[in-house]
Amino acid sequence: MSETDHHAVDLRGVVKRYGDFTAVHRTDLSIEEGSFLTLLGPSGCGKTTTLRMIAGLTSITEGEVAIKGRRVNDLPIHKRNLGVVFQNYALFPHKTVWDNVAFGLKYRKTPADETKRRVGEALELVQLPHAADRAPSQLSGGQQQRIALARAIVVRPDVLLLDEPLSALDANLREDMRVELKRIQHTLGITTIFVTHDQSEALAMSDRIVVMSDGRVEQVGDPQAVYNRPASEFVAGFLGNSNILPARILAREGERAEVEVEGLGALLATVEPQDPRPLARGETVKLAIRAEKLALSPAIGAEAPGPDAAALAGRIATVDYQGQVARYFLEAGQRQLQSVNAIDEHPLPEGAEVSIRVRARDCVILPA
Amino acid sequence: MASLDPKDNPSRPWTLLSPALTAILLLLVIPVCFIAVYSFWLRTATGADVAGFHLDNWAEVLTDSFYRDILLFTLWIAFATTVICALVGYVPAYFIATTQYRHKAFLLLLLMLPFWISYIIRTMSWINILGVSGVVNVALQWVGLTGEPLQMLYNQWTVIVGLVHFLLPFMILNLYVSLYGIDRNLVDAARSLGCTGWQAFREVTLPLSLPGLAAGSLLCFVLAAGTYITPLVLGGPTDAMFANLVFDAIITQLNWPLGSALSLVLLILLGGLVILYNRFVGMSQIAKSFG
Numbered sequence: 001m002s003e004t005d006h007h008a009v010d011l012r013g014v015v016k017r018y019g020d021f022t023a024v025h026r027t028d029l030s031i032e033e034g035s036f037l038t039l040l041g042p043s044g045c046g047k048t049t050t051l052r053m054i055a056g057l058t059s060i061t062e063g064e065v066a067i068k069g070r071r072v073n074d075l076p077i078h079k080r081n082l083g084v085v086f087q088n089y090a091l092f093p094h095k096t097v098w099d100n101v102a103f104g105l106k107y108r109k110t111p112a113d114e115t116k117r118r119v120g121e122a123l124e125l126v127q128l129p130h131a132a133d134r135a136p137s138q139l140s141g142g143q144q145q146r147i148a149l150a151r152a153i154v155v156r157p158d159v160l161l162l163d164e165p166l167s168a169l170d171a172n173l174r175e176d177m178r179v180e181l182k183r184i185q186h187t188l189g190i191t192t193i194f195v196t197h198d199q200s201e202a203l204a205m206s207d208r209i210v211v212m213s214d215g216r217v218e219q220v221g222d223p224q225a226v227y228n229r230p231a232s233e234f235v236a237g238f239l240g241n242s243n244i245l246p247a248r249i250l251a252r253e254g255e256r257a258e259v260e261v262e263g264l265g266a267l268l269a270t271v272e273p274q275d276p277r278p279l280a281r282g283e284t285v286k287l288a289i290r291a292e293k294l295a296l297s298p299a300i301g302a303e304a305p306g307p308d309a310a311a312l313a314g315r316i317a318t319v320d321y322q323g324q325v326a327r328y329f330l331e332a333g334q335r336q337l338q339s340v341n342a343i344d345e346h347p348l349p350e351g352a353e354v355s356i357r358v359r360a361r362d363c364v365i366l367p368a
Numbered sequence: 369m370a371s372l373d374p375k376d377n378p379s380r381p382w383t384l385l386s387p388a389l390t391a392i393l394l395l396l397v398i399p400v401c402f403i404a405v406y407s408f409w410l411r412t413a414t415g416a417d418v419a420g421f422h423l424d425n426w427a428e429v430l431t432d433s434f435y436r437d438i439l440l441f442t443l444w445i446a447f448a449t450t451v452i453c454a455l456v457g458y459v460p461a462y463f464i465a466t467t468q469y470r471h472k473a474f475l476l477l478l479l480m481l482p483f484w485i486s487y488i489i490r491t492m493s494w495i496n497i498l499g500v501s502g503v504v505n506v507a508l509q510w511v512g513l514t515g516e517p518l519q520m521l522y523n524q525w526t527v528i529v530g531l532v533h534f535l536l537p538f539m540i541l542n543l544y545v546s547l548y549g550i551d552r553n554l555v556d557a558a559r560s561l562g563c564t565g566w567q568a569f570r571e572v573t574l575p576l577s578l579p580g581l582a583a584g585s586l587l588c589f590v591l592a593a594g595t596y597i598t599p600l601v602l603g604g605p606t607d608a609m610f611a612n613l614v615f616d617a618i619i620t621q622l623n624w625p626l627g628s629a630l631s632l633v634l635l636i637l638l639g640g641l642v643i644l645y646n647r648f649v650g651m652s653q654i655a656k657s658f659g
C-alpha cells in the first residue's frame with residue numbers, strides 16, 4: 001500500500017495562471033479520507049480557484065490533482081463523482097426541490113425506487129422532508145442552502161466541495177447551519193473541503209485549516225496549531241488579534257529563546273521542538289503575542305508573574321468595552337500593545353497603571 | 369419636499385405617463401376606432417363610400433378563399449422566418465452572452481449596426497446579391513458552375529431570406545438577454561452532478577432561455593406577418609402577403625372600407641397572439657431586452 005492510499009485528494013505542485021497573473025502558486029496538499037479541511041484566507045487569495053481546480057471547473061496550469069489516488073487532470077468534471085455546493089446555492093429554478101435533489105441520481109442511472117428512497121433520506125438528513133414539491137424560490141435562504149447540500153450528498157460523492165456556503169446567510173442562521181453542516185459531515189463521514197474567509201467558521205468546523213494569502217499556502221495545521229502557533233506574520237494577523245513586535249534573538253536554549261523586543265525589553269519565547277530554524281544570537285525576528293494572552297492586573301499589589309513569564313509595566317490608553325470582554329490599548333515602554341481581557345464587573349479604567357503578564361508559551365517567534 | 373413614494377401621491381404615475389398615453393390615444397386608439405367604423409361602410413360602383421352598418425366587407429373577407437389562402441401564406445412565411453431566426457440566432461446570442469471577450473458591448477453594437485441603414489435599402493441589397501447580375505451569379509459563372517445566370521430572386525424563399533435578414537437582430541437581442549441572465553453556477557452545478565456539457569445545456573441553459581426565445585419569436589412573427597415591403601421587393605407575383613392586400617385595397621383601388629376590414633383581420637389575429645403570449649410568458653420579458 002502506498003502512502004497516498006488513505007488520501008481522498010492530493011494536490012502535487014499545482015499552479016494556476018491567468019496570463020501573466022498567478023492566481024495560485026505551487027501548492028502541495030493532501031486531504032485525509034473522511035476529514036474536514038478548510039481553505040481560509042482573505043478575498044482574492046485563490047481559495048475558489050483551488051477548489052475549482054479540484055472540482056475540474058477550472059483547468060490546471062501545472063501540477064496534478066489526484067482523487068482517491070487516481071490522477072484526474074484529464075478527467076472531466078462529470079466523471080469525478082464530486083458534490084459541489086455554491087455560495088449562491090445554484091438550485092435549478094425551473095425544477096422542484098425533489099427534481100433538484102434527484103438530479104445527480106438521474107445521471108447515474110439510479111433505479112426509480114432507489115432514487116425515491118435516497119432523495120427521501122437526503123431531505124430527511126437536511127431536515128426538510130416536506131419541501132419536496134416546492135420550487136426553490138419558495139424556500140428561505142437557509143432552506144435553499146440545505147437543499148443544495150442534499151443535492152450534493154445524495155450522489156454519495158467521494159469529496160464534498162463547499163465554496164463559502166454560509167456567507168449569504170444572516171449571522172444567527174449561519175451559526176445554526178455551521179453546527180448542522182458539521183453534524184451531517186460527521187454522520188456521513190464524507191471528505192469535505194470548505195472554503196471561507198471567516199476565521200471563526202474555520203476554527204469551529206475544521207479538522208485541518210489551510211491558511212492562504214496571495215495564492216500561497218501560509219500554513220497548514222489543526223485549528224489549535226494554526227491559532228496558537230501561527231507560522232507567519234500573516235497568519236498571526238489574520239486569525240484573531242495579535243501583537244506583532246520587531247525583535248532580536250538574545251539566546252536560545254532548547255525550547256526556550258530569549259528575545260529583545262525593540263522599545264519593550266527582554267522576553268522569553270517558546271520554540272517548537274521541530275522548528276528547523278537556527279535562531280542564532282542577533283537574528284532579527286518578529287514576536288507574536290495574541291491580545292487575549294496578555295493578562296492585565298492593577299500595578300499596585302500585582303502578584304509575581306511566576307516562572308517562565310515576565311511582567312511588564314504599562315498604562316491603559318483607551319478601553320473598548322464589549323460586554324463580556326474589553327479591549328485595552330496599552331502603552332508599555334515605547335510600544336503600543338493590545339489586550340483583550342474578560343471583565344469582572346467593571347473594566348479597568350483608562351489611565352490606570354497596570355502590570356502585563358506575558359508567558360513564554362504565548363510568545364511565538366515568526367520570521368522577520 | 370415632494371415624496372417619491374407612489375402611495376403618498378397616487379396620481380403621480382398617471383401624471384408622468386400622460387404624454388405617452390395621450391400619444392397612444394391620438395395616434396393609435398382613435399385611428400383604429402376610425403378604421404373599425406370604416407370597415408362597416410360600403411363602397412359603391414360609382415366610387416363613393418356609403419356610411420352605415422353594412423356587413424358586406426366582412427362577409428367578403430371572411431368567406432372568400434382568396435383572402436384565406438393569402439392569410440395562410442402570410443402565417444406560413446412568418447412562421448418559417450421565426451423558426452429560421454431562432455435556429456440561426458441562438459448561436460451568436462449564446463456566444464455573446466457567455467464570451468469572456470472584453471469588448472462585449474462592441475459585439476452588441478455590431479448587432480445594432482443594421483438598424484442604422486434603412487430597412488428598404490437593406491431589403492433591396494439582396495437584388496445585388498441574388499439577382500441575375502448579382503454577386504452570386506457572377507461568381508458561379510466565373511467559376512464555370514453555370515453558363516446561364518440562375519433565377520434565384522422573386523419567390524417565397526427570397527421573401528423569407530429578406531425577412532430573416534431584417535428580424536434576426538430582434539431575435540438575437542431577446543435571446544441574449546435571457547441567456548446572459550442565467551447564473552453560470554447552474555451549469556457548473558449540473559456538470560458536477562454528472563451532466564456532459566451538452567446535457568447541461570439541455571437541462572439548464574435551454575429551458576432557462578425559453579422566455580427569451582418566446583419573446584424573440586413573438587416579435588419576429590408579428591413583424592414578419594405585418595410586412596408588405598419585403599414581398600413587394602423580393603417576392604414574385606404570387607407571393608403577396610396579407611399587408612399587401614391592405615395596401616392594394618387602400619392605395620390602388622381606393623377601397624377604404626374593404627382595406628379597413630382586411631387590416632382589422634390582421635390586427636385581431638396578431639393581437640390575439642400577443643394576448644396569448646402575455647398570458648403564458650408575460651410582457652416583462654420583452655421589456656427586458658429594451659431596458
Ligand SMILES: Nc1ncnc2c1ncn2[C@@H]1O[C@H](COP(=O)(O)OP(=O)(O)OP(=O)(O)O)[C@@H](O)[C@H]1O
Binds near residue numbers: 018023041044197
Ligand atoms: N477567470 C479569471 N481570469 C483572471 N483572473 C482571475 C480569474 N478568476 C480569478 N482570477 C483572479 O484570481 C485571484 C484568485 O481568485 P479567487 O476567486 O480564487 O479568490 P478567492 O480567494 O475565492 O476570493 P473570494 O473570497 O473573493 O471569493 C483573484 O485575484 C482573481 O482576480
Ligand SMILES: [Mg+2]
Binds near residue numbers: 047048049163
Ligand atoms: Mg471565492
